Amino acid sequence: MEKILIRDFSLTYSDGQESLKQVNLAVPENAITVLFGPAGGGKSSLLRSINRLNELADVAEQKGQILLNGQDIYAPGVNPIDIRRKVGMVFSRPVVLPLSIYDNVIYGNSVAGQKNRKLLDQQVETALRQAVLWEEVHDRLNDPAAMLSGGQQQRLCLARVLALEPEVIMLDEPTSALDPVSTSKIESLLQELKRTYTIILAPHNTQQAARMADFAAFFLQGELIEYGTGDIMFTRPKDQRTQDYISGRFG
């Protein structure tokens, strides 16, 4: 069952740079779909299109459709804020807001107007437990979030997304700024979370892509070159370019 369906999606930035060319992709539910390929391939642009964050950048032209649960997210009358709450995103560098740990986790819910303190408390605990951060921070929830370590901050960012109870979680190179221990924590966390969520991951290296992929899509210069299950893509890809990239001949 596909959660997200991308049809003939093209994107050009206003500086003339073409970022995505006619991408067709189906993202299955409750699995980890990995987008990989060298930098500048269009992975981030695609992620930012799926939660409509790209609208704030200088997009000159956009063609095609992105369907979430069968509905076009760019259809007139669709509120981007609703989309962003359904499709959460974690960025490559941990970005904690200049607030306390508690307020960071609950930020998405409080801007949505939720005020019930008891419910919020509960959501904070649930989200932090899901992100396996609760044990480390439960006694200092009111400390500024900037005091946490990098790995903790990234899990906090994940908890912040989880608190929204989204349907899809996108992660753009979530471990590129982290040490190996924190990285493996995040990775096993994602394996856990895929039972409940649809996960799209743009890993920062091929090894992580191979480790994590249920499904994988190889992007090169804005084009989707090849798509398939993780097993096939990283052992016997059909396209020569994919073959060259995963065997390290370029990239």
Add this chain to the structure above:
Amino acid sequence: MNTTFQKSSALPASEWIITRLIQISGYLSIVFVGLISIFLISEGSPALVEVPFSSLFGERWYPIEGYYSIWPLLSGSLLITVSAILLALPLGIGTAVYISEIAPQWIKEILKPLVELLAGLPSVVLGFIGILVLVPFLRRALDLPTGLSGFTGALLLGWIAIPTIVSIAEDALNNVPASYRQAALALGATRWQTIWGVTVPAARSGILTALMLGIGRTLGETMAVMMVTGNAPVLPSGLNALFQPLRTMTATIASEMGEVAKGSTHYHVLFLIGMALFIFSLTVNAIAFTLSNRRKKRAERLLS
């Protein structure tokens, strides 16, 4: 290996001269500040002896008959500064937020130089506009006996302080990493929620610096206030004093220094007022400096 590096004696003479020249110009500003303080203190402190303390903080400033109370001038300055800042701060921060967060690129490119141009307008010119436009307008609109009032001064001073506040607050907002905004937006915050809940708080210390420098600018301004406040050294009583003629410390010095006998009590008291102004602006600048330094340190920590 037996090579030894030659010491600075190998520097060409021109190098040495230029380095020294730059060094001297750096030290000069310290020397000047020192000399100014010494001058102010030596000319102003005799007033503390010549005029009894109770009279210094009495009710009247009327030097010809020996009334030397700086209290009316001090409160006139404070009243006008506070009201000017109350007017300028929301407008200034609003403009800064608009330029940095909301305006499309081409409007940004027009607005920023315009604001800087506003900062460069000689205050006499603003005083001119004040006298010709603002004063008659306020007299009619507020039904006052005269439009020359503290409020008129506050309006003008607010106008003068806005560019300072805008350019510094806008810098601070610009320095907030774009990733903060994206993170907030990705969590479903609206643009306004992002600005109010994330960007502005993240730029807080820079905005406070802007406030402090705005206060400094307002406190030290002379010409424009002198032209529109009516220059009556009355002790303000209550809030409606704002709508009556007032006089500031700066205006007093500017208008009376030319006619005073050197070495007289009046002369010394004028310098005492100068000392007070100097201390005020030193304090305000020191606060601004500490705030902006704190911001820098925090930014460094975030980047490391």
